[in-house]
Amino acid sequence: MEISGNEIADVVLRQFDAFPTKGKPLNRGAGVKEWVPLSGIVAQGKNSLTCLATATGMKCLPQNRIAQAQGTVLHDWHAEILAIRSFNRFLLDECYALASCQKQTSEFIRLRSPDERTESHFQPFALNDGINLHMYCSEAPCGDASMELTMAAQDDSTPWDLPPSINGVNPTTSPSTDTSPPSDATTHPLLQGRGYFSALGIVRRKPSRPDAPPTLSKSCSDKLALKQSTSLLSSLTSLLISPSNIYLTSLILPSSQHSASACQRAFSPSGRLKELNGKTWDGGYAFTPFSVLTTDREFRFSRRQALSPGEKLVPSNISASWTPLQFETLIGGVLQGRRQHDLKAASCVCKRRMWKLALEIAALVAVPRIERGLRGGMYGDVKGDELLRYRRSVKESVRTGPLQGWVRNVGGEEFGIEGVGI
Template identity: 75%
Template sequence: MEISGDDIADVVLKQFDSWEKKRKPVVRTNGVREWVPLSGIVAQGKNGFTCLAAATGMKCLPQKSIPQAQGVVLHDWHAEVLAIRSFNRFLLEECHSLALSKKGSSEYVRVRDEHERTESHFQPFALKEGINLHMYCSEAPCGDASMELTMASQDDATPWSLPPATDSLSPETPHKPASAPEPILHGRSYFSALGIVRRKPSRPDAPPTLSKSCTDKLALKQSTSLLSSPTSLLIS
């Protein structure tokens, strides 16, 4: 069966429509309509499509606030990041349920046989065969994925020249020797430069953070796994 992006979007949007009104953007008293990015992870299996995780969000914890957070506050709550975290929570709950029930499998996760486990692949659970995962984002993720849209919205899309830098977090500082790392660009600054790690937020007037852009985080997940560290200890 051929799958379109609209098929995946419909599943996530239906999930969003089922949420309570208080969890959705509203029209303010001054007539301004709120909006927020939405992301979701959809499983495709023998029973069709199911939205396993969905989230909205567009904020980040400023770098200066991290010491006060004391490790108990999320640094990044952009929708894409929250959807992946929620997906991992779903998988952990599936594993917990299987461990308590002594069942061999759920709709999405199965218990691995003893002969499947090795020293390097010791995890007791695995995703069931035939499960495909898809991700939906209502907005282009911040970072490189949204650069073309940013360029198209400019009155003058002439590429900007890169600034000299010594501090990977501060593009404005004097130039370092050739061996120095490339600067981490702030938000959507220097939008014509692609393939460079960017940090959030995209707004230049917002406090800087230590969180990489969603594009960079999703690229990393594509190369490694959607699984978080705790989940990867349980699911192969």
């Protein structure tokens, strides 16, 4: 069944409208109103559309605070990334319900038969057949897919001069009219989110104020581009669920946020990812590009919301994470109202709680090899487990290929599973 961008957008927007007031941007009074990006993931079945995850947010941790996160503070809660984390949480919750016999069947997840599993494709669960996944975003993803919009918003759109060297790497400038990927991506540094906006087709870090501590968190454009090869699954979830059919079918953007040339360059098989065409890897992974659709719907808390004379917009510091089973409001990457490094502040989508839940599921379905991998003493041990070598191979292939210049946001993996529930 062919689906339109408006139909997907409507499902996510209706779900947001049902959020409690505490999860929505505020009208601060005195002419000050808040805005926030919204993203959601929608499952398309044979005769229905179901929202499986919705999130708002626009912030991430600076690199100098990653080591302090200890698996309880989120590294990145831009709406797109938080929606994907929330989607992974929903999938794990469904696996847990099946494994613990709280459910006999799931509309979305099934147990794989033993003869489906191989050494490289070993996961005990899979997404049900016949489901397509779509993602709606109220704003163009930060990074490469929004550079033309960034240029158009400048009072002076004259390209900035690139410095001769950033972080010891000599950057190459792509003219602002060129939508092709750079000929040699190794010459590009990890540029700031909105800086040097005439350099196109390259990996960027999240945008931030010039006076803010720098982050190494990659832009949403780059992370979504990578997801076309790694699937929507996180490392932990990919130990339990087959990645083979968990790829986005489409990305939906408001027409006002859609630059055809930018999206073609950032995401399509004819843009910077063209060398991945037809690429497959062991473990059920394959380059699976999504299409980009548009909608004429506008999110009522977008930065394009109508303002009366004298009113102004400011970013909201509240983000929200929703699935059919969970709802949370977050500030600073932890539960609203909690101290950032208190274990009780840990969101259900944080690394430590997701790890704990994945381990519980592995024990219930009695797959000893997966359970042993998840019992690593530190989170870094789990990420380095042999079972994840197939996923690591995919990431390495893409990061040293079309997404060259990807600087890993290392550190902060020396924590255990203690102190939190599922």
